[in-house]
Amino acid sequence: xxxxxxxxxxxxxxxxxxxxxxxxxxxxxxxxxxxxxxxxxxxxxxxxxxxxxxxxxxxxxxxxxxxxxxxxxxxxxxxxxxxxxxxxxxxxxxxxxxxxxxxxxxxxxxxx
Amino acid sequence: xxxxxxxxxxxxxxxxxxxxxxxxxxxxxxxxxxxxxxxxxxxxxxxxxxxxxxxxxxxxxxxxxxxxxxxxxxxxxxxxxxxxxxxxxxxxxxxxxxxxxxxxxxxxxxxx
Numbered sequence: 001x002x003x004x005x006x007x008x009x010x011x012x013x014x015x016x017x018x019x020x021x022x023x024x025x026x027x028x029x030x031x032x033x034x035x036x037x038x039x040x041x042x043x044x045x046x047x048x049x050x051x052x053x054x055x056x057x058x059x060x061x062x063x064x065x066x067x068x069x070x071x072x073x074x075x076x077x078x079x080x081x082x083x084x085x086x087x088x089x090x091x092x093x094x095x096x097x098x099x100x101x102x103x104x105x106x107x108x109x110x111x112x
Numbered sequence: 113x114x115x116x117x118x119x120x121x122x123x124x125x126x127x128x129x130x131x132x133x134x135x136x137x138x139x140x141x142x143x144x145x146x147x148x149x150x151x152x153x154x155x156x157x158x159x160x161x162x163x164x165x166x167x168x169x170x171x172x173x174x175x176x177x178x179x180x181x182x183x184x185x186x187x188x189x190x191x192x193x194x195x196x197x198x199x200x201x202x203x204x205x206x207x208x209x210x211x212x213x214x215x216x217x218x219x220x221x222x223x224x
Contacts, residue, residue: 103154
């Protein structure tokens with residue numbers, strides 16, 4: 001089974017802090033994704049990566065950046081956290097184009 | 113633009129069948145997916161169907177695809193309390209090698 005692991009289930013940070021969310025997958029998947037999930041808005045794609053050091057903006061990249069230095073790890077960075085970034089963050093990976101995405105358990109991030 | 117729509121809520125009696133419906137707009141979709149999300153957890157892939165199929169069955173789950181009407185449904189036979197969750201429909205859009213579009217999710221609740 002595919003295992004996607006997010007480093008924290010719950011995280012509390014302060015406004016202005018730089019925040020790192022980490023995601024690791026163990027199935028040698030090419031593609032990795034970061035979403036945020038908010039009530040009434042569903043899942044929104046922040047960034048995705050289709051190869052090491054490659055990244056593409058999703059639908060809501062503002063205020064975020066990503067890093068993929070190794071194939072198995074995809075990091076989401078909040079450069080200067082703001083309260084409107086309080087949300088559930090979900091990481092996913094997929095083998096290739098069109099293949100199903102497999103999700104981690106999510107990180108519930110609160111920015112105070 | 114691409115869009116996936118689902119009704120927000122469904123309530124069924126334990127032991128009955130549940131049918132969750134979804135409509136999508138991208139007629140060139142190649143893959144369509146169903147995910148399940150339990151409280152506080154990430155999304156779990158339930159099943160997926162290729163666009164050249166019209167039905168797929170997997171134990172208690174039956175997926176029906178009507179390409180002409182761009183309508184996808186998920187039927188859960190003999191619904192149990194453990195089936196209480198949010199169910200997301202998603203489609204792989206033709207214009208992107210990796211991106212999939214999610215619906216807002218249908219919250220399924222089970223009555224005794």
